[in-house]
Amino acid sequence: MSPAADSNAALAEPPTADAPAAGLRPCEQIRPPEILQELERGVLGQDRALRYVAVAIFKHTTGKVPGNLLMIGNSGTGKTTIMNNIQRLYNEVPEYQPFRAVTIINANLLVDADRLEFRPDRLLKAVEQRARSVAGPEPSPERLKQAIERATICVDEIDKMSxxxxxxxxxxxxVLQQGLLTLMEGEQLAYPVHAWVDGEEKLVTLEIDTKHMMFICGGAFEGLYDQVYARVTKPGSGEKLKTKTIRTAEGQVRIETYFSLAESLKMRDLFTFGMVPQFMARFEKVVLLDDLSIDVLRQILLKSFDSPLVRAQEFFRVIDIELTIDDLAASLIAEQAAKDSRTGARALRPIVSEIINPLEFDPWNHPALERLDGGGYRMTITADMARAVIKK
Incomplete structure (x- = not known):
């Protein structure tokens, strides 16, 4: 290839969803099962929810129909993790380069509390920052417009705006729900940006059409659990709590009565909570995230990059100590964390921190430290260590 050709390639416009780069598949060929498999690499214990997310992404990237979703789940069940992994998916799959303008924004930032006014400009500003990386250097108005209009908008803590x-x-x-409703239906917004026109950077006004954006909203909906529980357990409701058999890490068997929001929630419960019916109608699916089971919490403890155990292992690796945990200790920690279903995976952190702190404080004089034959050291978190913390 000649130097001139190299220069022209460097200045070429980035690929678009309508015209993918050579060697890349059309987005229609990246189907939901493949998307699901990729999402599962970063999210544990929410396979059912991820199936809906995979379908929503497929619809969005093929431009067929909007795939807007509302995710409901207790703190620590993975709502923000799913949002972050949508962004990771777009970044790692080359075919999704045109869709990499993803923004995660808190719901309360979209409303001016003093004026009681919805502020779509704040949303577009956050999207624009991501869209510039998609559009490339010295983007034309057309490239910025395309990148912005294909954005994925993740609105967190939507429940705080009931x-x-x-x-x-x-x-x-x-105000917030009505504002988002308008965007999700498709609105033309005049938005000023700096873009390159005829070799010069100029201030131009883009007409942004929001109908092709995907909206993923999420929230813990604190109070909804108690609201639905009260309805289900009310005398004469015709509903009742269910029971399940549990085998503990120590081998004991017990029967527990439990309540599942996912199995009992009705749309009218969300209206009672304060979600506007017209707003709810713009979501293709209300996805309830599952409370994390003991097995899932154990997987998160041992494998998640954000696990307090994994982070501690990275710290000890720096000082040439291999930190391990025996199977029973991991099961005991997960079992204890599962008792606090309102905080999900976050319940692992205080338990692990309590166990780890004495080891981190003075590992060289801790009785659990052992020298390895091949060099280096190892420390093992035992079941006795876990029991000692759990019993406090």
């Missing part, structure tokens, strides 16, 4: 708060009307919540 139309009812502490039993009283919440005007901010109504």
């Amino acid at each position: 139309s009812v708060l502490a039993g009283k009307p919440n005007a901010l919540g109504v």
